[in-house]
Amino acid sequence: MARVIVQQAPFDTAAELARLTGGRTDVGGIGLFLGVVRDTAGGRPITAMTLEHYPGMTERALSAIAAEAETRWPLLGCTLIHRVGRLVPGEAIVLVATASAHRAAALDSCAFLIDWLKTKAPFWKREEFRDGGAAWVAARAEDDAAAARWLAPRRAAAE
Amino acid sequence: MKILYFAWLREKAGTAEEEVVPPAGVQTVRDLIAWLATRSPGHAAAFADLGSVRCAVNQDFAGLETPLAPGDEVAFFPPVTGG
Structure with a gap:
């Protein structure tokens, strides 16, 4: 069962990693992705970014994505934390952490989670530019x- | 029926949430959009380009042909950009 949180406040990455393994000794590796607010967008300096979400659906979507990861890889733990509200460059925005007995499952499931989160979880970013103005971020191909x-993912195994 | 708008659709529609009673002919998401677009110039602007509008019915992603029932929660938003 994954730990899924949407919150405005900063998160404590070290505390989350400690909680993910929780003293168990069968974990052989942790995959970690930490998303950070960058200070430019398309070469244009930004001063802040505001994250909007759909309370209820966002948590459901994140839980569904985590459940999918748990069916694809033998995970011993999974944490997804996404911040909302106004964030400035340098602040952590998203934490994805996966624990497994071996590194391949930990790293692959972590990459899967952030890739799917970016396209399947209802969050929207609005960037404030240093030279004035603001704009909603467009989805990227x-x-x-x-x-x-x-x-x-299972095509190779099925063949 | 509860309608929710997010991101620039909220800004264009001029509301984050509204309770509506669509006419009897409104049976799908596509029908609902066509009817909502007549409610104000802002609504019309929000739905001007359906290629950049996504939808959820009762908090599940839905398509234009998804059927609707009274009491549904229908949300409109741009393609997602989290992470």
């Missing part, structure tokens, strides 16, 4: 392509 590579 690269993110769709990154998510699509996980669509048929």
Whole structure:
């Protein structure tokens, strides 16, 4: 059962990693992705970013994505934390952490989770530019392509 | 029926949430959009480009042909950009 949280407050990465393994000794590796607010968007400096979400559906979508990861890889733990509200460059925005007995499952499931989160979880970013103005971020084709590579993970095994 | 708007659809529609009673002919998401777009110039602007509008019915992603029932929660938003 994954730990899924949407919150405004900062999270404590070290505390989350400690909680993920919780003293168990069968974990051989942890995959970690920490998303951070970058100070430019398309080469244009930004001063802040505001994350909006759909309370209820967002948590459900994250839980469904985590459940999918748990069916694909032998995970011993999974944590998804996504922040909302106004964040400034340098702040952590999303934490994805997966624990497994071996590194391949931990790393692959972590990559899968952030790729699917970016295209399947209802969050929307609005960037404030240093030279004034603000704009909603448009979805990127690269993110769709990154998510699509996980669509048929078992094909090799089935052949 | 409860309608929710997020991100720029909320800004264009001028509301985050509204309770509506669509006419009897409204049976799908596509029908609902066509009817909502007549409610105000802001609503019309929000739905001007359906290629950049996504939808959820009762908090599950839905398509334009998804059937609707009274009491449904229908949300409209742009393609997601989290992470």
